[in-house]
Amino acid sequence: xxxxxLLTDKEARLLQALxxxxxxxxxxxxxxxxxxxxxxxxxxIDLWLRDLSDPRLRRALRRVGAVYIPRGPxxxxxxxxxxxxxxxxxxxxxxxxxxxxxxxxxxxxPVGAVEVPVLPLARVIASKRASDRPKDRAILPALEDALxxxxxxxxxxxxxxxxxxRRA
Amino acid sequence: MRLAPDKVRRLARARGLTLSEALRxxxxxxxxxxxxxxxxxxxxxxxVALGTALGVPVAELLDEAPASPDxxxxxxxxxxxxxxxxxxxxxxxxxxxxxxxxxxxxxxxLRRSLIRGHAVSPDR
Numbered sequence: 624x625x626x627x628x629l630l631t632d633k634e635a636r637l638l639q640a641l642x643x644x645x646x647x648x649x650x651x652x653x654x655x656x657x658x659x660x661x662x663x664x665x666x667x668i669d670l671w672l673r674d675l676s677d678p679r680l681r682r683a684l685r686r687v688g689a690v691y692i693p694r695g696p697x698x699x700x701x702x703x704x705x706x707x708x709x710x711x712x713x714x715x716x717x718x719x720x721x722x723x724x725x726x727x728x729x730x731x732x733p734v735g736a737v738e739v740p741v742l743p744l745a746r747v748i749a750s751k752r753a754s755d756r757p758k759d760r761a762i763l764p765a766l767e768d769a770l771x772x773x774x775x776x777x778x779x780x781x782x783x784x785x786x787x788x789r790r791a
Numbered sequence: 792m793r794l795a796p797d798k799v800r801r802l803a804r805a806r807g808l809t810l811s812e813a814l815r816x817x818x819x820x821x822x823x824x825x826x827x828x829x830x831x832x833x834x835x836x837x838x839v840a841l842g843t844a845l846g847v848p849v850a851e852l853l854d855e856a857p858a859s860p861d862x863x864x865x866x867x868x869x870x871x872x873x874x875x876x877x878x879x880x881x882x883x884x885x886x887x888x889x890x891x892x893x894x895x896x897x898x899x900x901l902r903r904s905l906i907r908g909h910a911v912s913p914d915r
Contacts, residue, residue, distance in 0.1 A: 635898070657904035658897045662888035666908040668901070709905065731815055732897045738816065768878075768885030772893070775874045 633687075633706040634668070635735035640683040642737050647673035647722070649729055651713055651742045651750070653762065658732050659744045661769035663762060667711045671742070673722045675700055675712070718753020719746060744770050792849065796828045867891065 641648055650658065653665035672680065675691070684691055688705025691712075692698065700712045719725050719742075729740040742750075748766050751759040796810075803813035814824055827833055834849050842849040858866065871887045878886075892900045 653904065654901055657892075657901050660889050660893040660900060662885060662892055663904055664907040664911060665904050666911075668905075730818075733816055734898045734901065764882060765885045765888075768881040769889040769892075771878045771881050772874055772886055772889040775877065776893075 632735065634709050635737065637683070637687045637689065637706045637710060638734055638739050639737040640686040641670075641680075642739060644679040644683040644686075646677060646679045646683050647726065649722070649726060649740050649742050650732075651716060652747065655742045656744055656747045656766055656769065658734070658741050659730070659769070659773065661744060661747075661766050663765060663769075667709050669711050669713045671713045671716055671722065671725075673726070675714070716750050718750045744773060792832055792834050793830070794824075794828045794833050796824075799824075863894075867894070 649655075649671045650668060651671045652669035653661075653663040654668040656663045657665060674680075675693070680691060684702065684705070684707065687707065689702055689707035690704050692701040692703055694700045694714075700714060702710050702712060716725075725742060725746060726740060728743060728746070730743055731738040732741045733739075744766065748763065748770060751763055751766065799813065800810045803810050806813075808816070811821070814821060832839060832849075838849055838852055842852055845852075867887070867890045871883065871890055874886050875881060875883045892903075895903070
C-alpha cells in the first residue's frame, strides 16, 4: 500500500500563507499535541481562527487555491479546495479562555519554513477534559503522559504536578 | 569550552533569524542563554574534574561523533525509565513513544500522526 502523502509542502504552504498574511490563528487539538511530541493520532489539523470574516484569511486561502465556506444550515464553516484538504476550522474551544488570552500563551513551533502558533499541550488537555467526549477521554492518558515527559525535560529534578490528576 | 554568543548570533543571522528568534525557536529563555554565556565553561563540572584528575584537556575526554542508534536508544530507554520511576501512574509506552516523537522534527511528528490517523480511517 502506498504511504499517503500527508503534511507535504502543500499543507505547509497553507500555514505559511496564513502566517504571512497575518491571520490570527492557533493550531489546536491533537495536531497541536502531536507537534509537541504527544503520541496522538489525528485525521486533520484543527485551526482556531480569531475572526472568520478577516479579509486576510480570504487572501491567504486564495494564495493556495482554497476557499472558505461559511456555516450553512447543514454544514459547519469549512475550508475546501487547493491545499486545504487536511485542515478543519474550529469556532469554539471547550474549557479554554478567549482566543486572545490563549494566543498570548501560544508556542511558536517550526513547521517546514514557517513558525506556527500552537496551543500548548496543557491547554489541549484542558480543552479535551472540558469536551469530555468518549474519544477525548480515550486520548487523555496519552496526552497527560506526554505532558509529564515535557515537564520532566524542562525540570529534570521535579516530580510531575497535575498532569495525571484525573488518573490518580 | 565556553558558549560563544557571537557565533550563535552569526549562525542565526545566516539563517535569517535574530538571536531572539533563534532562542524562541529553540525554546531557550534569554536568561538561560546569558547565564550559560557568562559561565567559564559549559562542560559539566564532573567532566572538568575528570580532565583535571587525568591531567588532560577536557576536549580529550569528549567524542564528537554522534551517538549510534543503539546508544541513542539506550539513552532514551534510561530517560524513559527515570521518568516512569518518578511517575509510576503513567504508562511506560506513552513515555517511550513521546520520547521517540521528540527525536523527530515537529513537522515529522505531525506527519506521522496524520498518517496513522488516516490509516485508521482510510475512507476519509
